[in-house]
Amino acid sequence: MPEKPQELVVLLHGILRSKLDMLPLTKFLKDKGYDTLNILYPSREKNLEDLSDFVHEKIVHHPGYDESVPLNFVTHSMGGLITRYYIARLAPKNLGKVVMLGPPNTGSEFADWLSDTQAFAPLFHAFYGPAGPQLRTDYKHIDGEITYPLGVIAGSASVNPLAPWILDGEHDGIVPVERTKIEGMTDHIVIPTSHSFMMFNQDVMDQVLAFLKNARFDR
Secondary structure, three states: OOOOOOOEEEEEOOOOOOHHHHHHHHHHHHHOOOEEEEEOOOOOOOOHHHHHHHHHHHHHOOOOOOOOOOEEEEEEOHHHHHHHHHHHHHOOOOEEEEEEEOOOEOEOHHHHHHHHOOOOHHHHHHHHHHHHHHHOOOOOOOOOOOOOOEEEEEEOOOOOOOHHHHOOOOEOOOOEHHHHOOOOOOEEEEEOOOOOOHHHOHHHHHHHHHHHHHOOOOO
């Protein structure tokens, strides 16, 4: 009898980051029995729509891709927005579960500040590229309703010295906890870790695994 294919987990890093940031999570999930696809994408060169197309090509050409087994996503920061666009635009029939780490689901005031401050605006647009404005709190996304199992992990620690002057309430230094939430999500949890380093946090990894297994976080 042929062996059952492993569930695939696609890992997507955030803007200005790389697949290296997702390597610990990739190894962790491989060790737990998942097939993994850690995608390096051109985060500064395309908007969310084009990035979702780029990710789609990587997925369907992955040797382990099988339409008969669940397709899961684990994302950091803007990777979560790309996943929302991917699902809304391409509607994969084998969609499994999605776990987002520190996603700016309703934008971030930090992006607002960078793009509105005269001294930083030119650098923001040059450095962040076409997807930069899509991280603002007033950007209207085209993706649809959340109808799939979605778990969101927010951070509540910061290493960003500017954050106290720009962000209100609990935040991870880049994204406020409230901005990580989105209508329709299945579960939400806050862990004391920062935006830049949450993907390396063992508690975060354990909660990612819990959601992939049970569609809820382990409390």
